[in-house]
């Protein structure tokens with residue numbers, strides 16, 4: 087007997103959607119991944135028809151506006167994907183009795199803490215991206231859904247789609263020196279590990295808000311150094327401060343997330359990000 091039916095919105099081409107589709111399929115779930123070419127997620131009747139016909143136990147929403155700096159110039163488009171879409175999906179899932187699994191971000195925090203953020207810590211996003219993602223979380227929380235999971239994640243890397251690690255290794259291969267921000271610290275996370283954490287949560291019948299990130303912490307400079315070393319690229323990596331690399335969107339100086347609640351509920355302890363990064367680089371980028 088199959089453990090359940092699942093729709094993965096963004097499962098065809100998304101950075102997270104692709105490994106999530108694979109992980110759930112390998113775990114025996116019947117999975118329908120979607121892409122822009124197969125489903126217009128803003129067409130309510132089309133989404134409702136899919137849920138009515140397929141009757142999924144879970145709808146995973148990996149679709150988001152994720153271009154953090156560009157969002158500062160496109161707040162309306164960012165809000166459409168990060169706030170309006172989750173609310174629309176929440177209502178359709180409520181109507182059809184499916185559990186919605188939604189993803190959010192460490193950028194809902196302002197970065198003033200000095201120890202890992204827990205789920206109950208106050209939020210205070212500093213960017214359009216962070217604000218719109220928080221609005222999505224709140225819109226769903228306000229609906230009082232009984233069957234709802236919100237997973238905050240961060241600093242994703244993994245195979246199949248361009249991401250920070252792949253991009254930075256491209257630069258490292260072309261240059262002798264890379265100068266990378268060292269005063270922003272977060273939780274690098276493998277999309278494959280995040281897929282396993284997502285699976286562990288649904289298997290445990292968990293509901294509510296969870297932090298789901300890789301173990302340990304790093305600055306962008308440390309993440310880059312590890313990736314460059316793992317790939318065996320001859321490039322020096324030097325630390326710089328954020329004000330030496332101005333970016334449109336303000337990022338938290340510290341956004342490490344605690345996964346204690348995840349472990350308590352599922353028994354799953356995320357492995358160190360360095361281990362996952364090496365596996366990714368050796369397997370896909372070296």
Ligand SMILES: NC(=O)c1ccc[n+]([C@@H]2O[C@H](COP(=O)([O-])OP(=O)(O)OC[C@H]3O[C@@H](n4cnc5c(N)ncnc54)[C@H](OP(=O)(O)O)[C@@H]3O)[C@@H](O)[C@H]2O)c1
Nearest residue numbers: 096099100101102148149150152189190191239240241242
């Ligand atoms: N990436 C990170 O470092 C990071 C960090 C923290 C949190 N998160 C969260 O994790 C989740 C997954 O992120 P991700 O990096 O996997 O996202 P992604 O690959 O950038 O995008 C996810 C999906 O959104 C779809 N999409 C974007 N704009 C769309 C539109 N206008 N209409 C329909 N579909 C659209 C994309 O479709 P196409 O493939 O067709 O473009 C893609 O499948 C998101 O909720 C994100 O906020 C990500």
